[in-house]
Amino acid sequence: MTLVLRLIRQSRWDSPGEYDWLAEGEIPADALADFANTTQNCLSVWFVDDDQGNLDDVVAALAAAREKADKLDYMLFTPDHLKAAGIETRETDGRTPDEQINGRHRGLIHLSAAKVLELTTAVWRQNLGPRRVEERMVVQLVAGAVRNGRILLEKLRPKLRDDVRSCLDANRDEPRKPK
Amino acid sequence: MATKKKLPKGDPGKGPPAASVPVDVEDAIVDARVALDDGLLEYLSSRLQLLGDKGPLPADFSDGLLISVLKLIAPDGKYAMEKGRFWQILDRYDPFSPWKPGDAIRARLASGIAGLLAAAENESFEDGFDSALSLELQRLVLRYGDTAVEIVSDLIFGNRVAPQVAAEALRCAGEMKNEGTQEARRRLLERALASPSHVTRDGAVIGLSHLRDPRTIPALEAAVAREDYRLLRANMLDLLEQLGGRQQ
Numbered sequence: 001m002t003l004v005l006r007l008i009r010q011s012r013w014d015s016p017g018e019y020d021w022l023a024e025g026e027i028p029a030d031a032l033a034d035f036a037n038t039t040q041n042c043l044s045v046w047f048v049d050d051d052q053g054n055l056d057d058v059v060a061a062l063a064a065a066r067e068k069a070d071k072l073d074y075m076l077f078t079p080d081h082l083k084a085a086g087i088e089t090r091e092t093d094g095r096t097p098d099e100q101i102n103g104r105h106r107g108l109i110h111l112s113a114a115k116v117l118e119l120t121t122a123v124w125r126q127n128l129g130p131r132r133v134e135e136r137m138v139v140q141l142v143a144g145a146v147r148n149g150r151i152l153l154e155k156l157r158p159k160l161r162d163d164v165r166s167c168l169d170a171n172r173d174e175p176r177k178p179k
Numbered sequence: 180m181a182t183k184k185k186l187p188k189g190d191p192g193k194g195p196p197a198a199s200v201p202v203d204v205e206d207a208i209v210d211a212r213v214a215l216d217d218g219l220l221e222y223l224s225s226r227l228q229l230l231g232d233k234g235p236l237p238a239d240f241s242d243g244l245l246i247s248v249l250k251l252i253a254p255d256g257k258y259a260m261e262k263g264r265f266w267q268i269l270d271r272y273d274p275f276s277p278w279k280p281g282d283a284i285r286a287r288l289a290s291g292i293a294g295l296l297a298a299a300e301n302e303s304f305e306d307g308f309d310s311a312l313s314l315e316l317q318r319l320v321l322r323y324g325d326t327a328v329e330i331v332s333d334l335i336f337g338n339r340v341a342p343q344v345a346a347e348a349l350r351c352a353g354e355m356k357n358e359g360t361q362e363a364r365r366r367l368l369e370r371a372l373a374s375p376s377h378v379t380r381d382g383a384v385i386g387l388s389h390l391r392d393p394r395t396i397p398a399l400e401a402a403v404a405r406e407d408y409r410l411l412r413a414n415m416l417d418l419l420e421q422l423g424g425r426q427q
Contacts, residue, residue: 067308070306
């Protein structure tokens with residue numbers, strides 16, 4: 001059993017409570033933007049262990065593929081939603097600097113507009129929470145992956161690499177005690 | 180400590196072999212500096228016999244290399260890069276003294292920034308990547324200092340900017356590393372915490388989390404007290420905790 005992770009923008013999933021203008025069974029349209037941005041009717045997701053033991057590794061890999069340190073918003077949900085919407089998945093290699101995590105990438109394929117709406121509606125109603133990893137934590141996670149040898153520092157883009165390098169240096173200096 | 184790098188093997192008299200186009204300019208700059216640390220001085224001395232009695236200072240070579248790279252990547256250089264990124268790099272190595280424009284230039288600048296923000300409505304912003312808007316805004320803020328920040332602020336609070344564009348501009352305002360405009364950028368971000376749009380408020384929180392200035396604690400505490408978006412409020416509380424503010 002696995003969980004499904006999709007990168008989102010958290011503000012699209014936020015709300016002040018109930019919307020009085022929504023009819024029963026409807027969801028706000030903003031959330032749809034995170035699932036409707038398909039390419040060739042395909043959407044990118046990542047499989048995470050159901051105990052979320054490799055969640056930090058997946059987040060680090062996704063962050064390491066970026067240009068700079070930034071917050072990372074994601075949504076976690078169960079694959080039951082995919083099954084219920086009749087959505088097929090295909091194993092396709094991800095493009096992150098972490099080779100091991102790249103194998104956790106899946107493409108949601110042959111997506112119709114109806115399936116996308118059904119999936120978004122299901123995820124809106126039942127999910128493991130839209131979450132945000134703030135920028136500083138993102139750098140620490142990537143630095144951890146570099147330290148463990150999962151990600152090569154040289155593979156990071158320069159702006160992010162500078163921040164990760166500073167983080168590694170700071171951590172290296174931390175245990176030292178003044179003479 | 181920097182690792183030893185292989186020095187280029189050049190044909191004396193012809194200079195080093197033509198380098199491939201730098202994949203990234205920052206790489207080129209960093210490589211140049213690392214190479215200098217690791218013995219470029221000796222290399223140049225032996226190849227070009229530049230050393231006199233005392234020899235040139237390492238800083239001379241360092242600056243020379245830096246200027247060469249900057250000429251290549253300047254907006255009209257051989258490997259011109261996006262303007263915003265260029266100015267950002269330049270500022271990092273040689274901080275700008277912002278220019279205080281007169282009324283006529285300020286008016287032109289305001290019109291330019293308004294156009295930039297309007298055009299950005301068609302841009303798709305992606306977390307973790309610079310946008311055309313953020314690069315150009317950074318350039319303008321570096322060049323015009325507080326004046327540029329004030330104009331952005333006026334446009335956002337005059338409700339002339341789409342929320343997602345305002346959010347990107349705010350994130351950019353927090354992310355910039357430029358001490359000269361820190362106060363103006365902090366004021367902009369704090370003011371944006373009271374925006375009627377939760378998307379804009381989210382941009383302000385992201386910007387403030389980059390800024391990490393404990394002086395924003397009172398503004399954040401006030402924002403938490405009136406925030407009714409659940410996730411946004413939680414993000415504000417997280418930031419408050421990181422800054423050492425009191426829990427609510």
